[in-house]
Amino acid sequence: MTIPSPQSPQNPAPQNPAPQNPAPQSSGSQSSGSQSAGPQPTGPWSAGPQPAGPRAPRSGGSGGGLARGLQRVTASALGPYQSAVVRIGFAATYLFFLLRELPHRHELYGPDSPWHWDLARQLTEGNRAFSVLMWTDSTVWFEAVYALTLLSAAALMLGWRTRTMSVLFMVGVLSVQNRSIFMGDGGDNVVHLMAIYLVLTRCAQVWSLDARRAARNARRAAEGLPPLRDIVGPVLWAPLGYVLVTATALGGLGGTWWLPALLWILWLSAAVWWVVDRYAPRSEFRTLLDVLANLAHNATLAVIMAEVCLIYATAGWYKIQGSRWQDGTALYYPLNLDYFTPWPALSDILGASGLMVMVLTYGTVIVQVAFPFTLFNRRVKNVLLVVMICEHAGIALLLGLPFFSMAMIAADAVFLPTAFLVWLGTRATLGRRRLLSRLPGRSRTPGKPGAPTRADGPDGPDGRSADGPTRDGHGGTEEPRLQGGGGGHTLVG
Numbered sequence: 001m002t003i004p005s006p007q008s009p010q011n012p013a014p015q016n017p018a019p020q021n022p023a024p025q026s027s028g029s030q031s032s033g034s035q036s037a038g039p040q041p042t043g044p045w046s047a048g049p050q051p052a053g054p055r056a057p058r059s060g061g062s063g064g065g066l067a068r069g070l071q072r073v074t075a076s077a078l079g080p081y082q083s084a085v086v087r088i089g090f091a092a093t094y095l096f097f098l099l100r101e102l103p104h105r106h107e108l109y110g111p112d113s114p115w116h117w118d119l120a121r122q123l124t125e126g127n128r129a130f131s132v133l134m135w136t137d138s139t140v141w142f143e144a145v146y147a148l149t150l151l152s153a154a155a156l157m158l159g160w161r162t163r164t165m166s167v168l169f170m171v172g173v174l175s176v177q178n179r180s181i182f183m184g185d186g187g188d189n190v191v192h193l194m195a196i197y198l199v200l201t202r203c204a205q206v207w208s209l210d211a212r213r214a215a216r217n218a219r220r221a222a223e224g225l226p227p228l229r230d231i232v233g234p235v236l237w238a239p240l241g242y243v244l245v246t247a248t249a250l251g252g253l254g255g256t257w258w259l260p261a262l263l264w265i266l267w268l269s270a271a272v273w274w275v276v277d278r279y280a281p282r283s284e285f286r287t288l289l290d291v292l293a294n295l296a297h298n299a300t301l302a303v304i305m306a307e308v309c310l311i312y313a314t315a316g317w318y319k320i321q322g323s324r325w326q327d328g329t330a331l332y333y334p335l336n337l338d339y340f341t342p343w344p345a346l347s348d349i350l351g352a353s354g355l356m357v358m359v360l361t362y363g364t365v366i367v368q369v370a371f372p373f374t375l376f377n378r379r380v381k382n383v384l385l386v387v388m389i390c391e392h393a394g395i396a397l398l399l400g401l402p403f404f405s406m407a408m409i410a411a412d413a414v415f416l417p418t419a420f421l422v423w424l425g426t427r428a429t430l431g432r433r434r435l436l437s438r439l440p441g442r443s444r445t446p447g448k449p450g451a452p453t454r455a456d457g458p459d460g461p462d463g464r465s466a467d468g469p470t471r472d473g474h475g476g477t478e479e480p481r482l483q484g485g486g487g488g489h490t491l492v493g
Helices: 064-075 079-099 102-108 117-127 139-158 163-178 184-198 209-222 232-250 258-279 284-320 344-351 356-377 376-400 402-415 416-438
Strands: none
Touching: 064 284, 079 102, 079 139, 079 163, 079 184, 079 284, 079 402, 079 416, 102 139, 117 163, 139 163, 163 184, 163 232, 163 258, 184 284, 184 402, 232 258, 258 284, 284 356, 284 402, 344 356, 344 376, 356 376, 376 402
16 A cells, blocks of 8 residues: 555545456556556656556656666567668678679689688688588589578568578578688678677568568458468478578587577577467467567667667777878778779769868768767767768768678668658658559559559558558558567567
């Protein structure tokens, strides 16, 4: 029993003397919606939502703030649009890189590489790196791994079976890069790290084929119909499990303990998630799995943000120590190297201006050093984000490093504001519909020129209205907030 506030003697009754429903709440419920139906206190204690239970702490106290913060990080996967952009960006970066190097794959990572298979095996045994290309020096095996990495990158970019494809993408990236580690640059290191992080995120909540499938199942559930039968998931799970068991038995997963442990946890938890989702979708254990997945996603998203800040901070402070960066001439030298001049005429024009070289040199250092400190000011952070994205676009154009720039832009996207990403997604959706409406043979809805008819009703297969923004109330492409989170990638599903 709580003591009534001295400022409100007119309501001396105890607040919420006993909970009416002792059953625990699901992770998707909000604490503000679980207030007791009894009399509510007045005075300074009445501001803000009161949690259910016999005690009602002050809403502005540390206990109430901690409870709200814990509720937020466990009840939902934060940053759905940012994590989707990171997924699309890094998958597209490595997909385009593999496609560009397709004619030279044997010389870079295959049997014709100067860093031949025996040297690579000795190195991986020494540094305990993971690479399935070290299982055998067969050309057929190399082609299969390269093709599987290509396909997994494309599927991850589209958000198809993201739970499985993110793991295959991580295995492909680690295998190819660890086969010839001297072929990479800073952008490859970023892709290397992000491929591991994406496995732990729910990066397919929006802008993915998984989200479309979840929206279809949500509509079927609203109509009282059972969800669509999932056959692809078990078909993918069984052979991958056989490969995992065989590789573990033969010691082919590398010397580091964390990677085999992670693969086994993901594989076993996928089976647990599928069984619980099929036979007990409303159980408390299903809610627990959702809470664990949200915690893993939110923690990994925080690690990604810290990683980006660390990259820029270390790069900026190391530049400060260089004499060429101190005198403002550092940019001049790469602009005059043949290896970094895909457009010699453009590089000559820029390098001929001493003022422009000095401004860009000092500006690069200032932006990289200052960016981690601007996260406390949204407006300044957004301005520096635009500057950094333009900087990386300039590096891709002037220095001929497109994949490094794509990787860094994809990493920067984790800080983009949600309102901008929602607006961008809406514009892309409208552009796609206008493009499809102009294709020959597309029927049009009477009275709405340019709007194609849909076989599944007024809403498209992705759950969005054909006339405007989505039905989530925010103008985005958010999937329905079900208990299980829909088709988003999870640690345990």
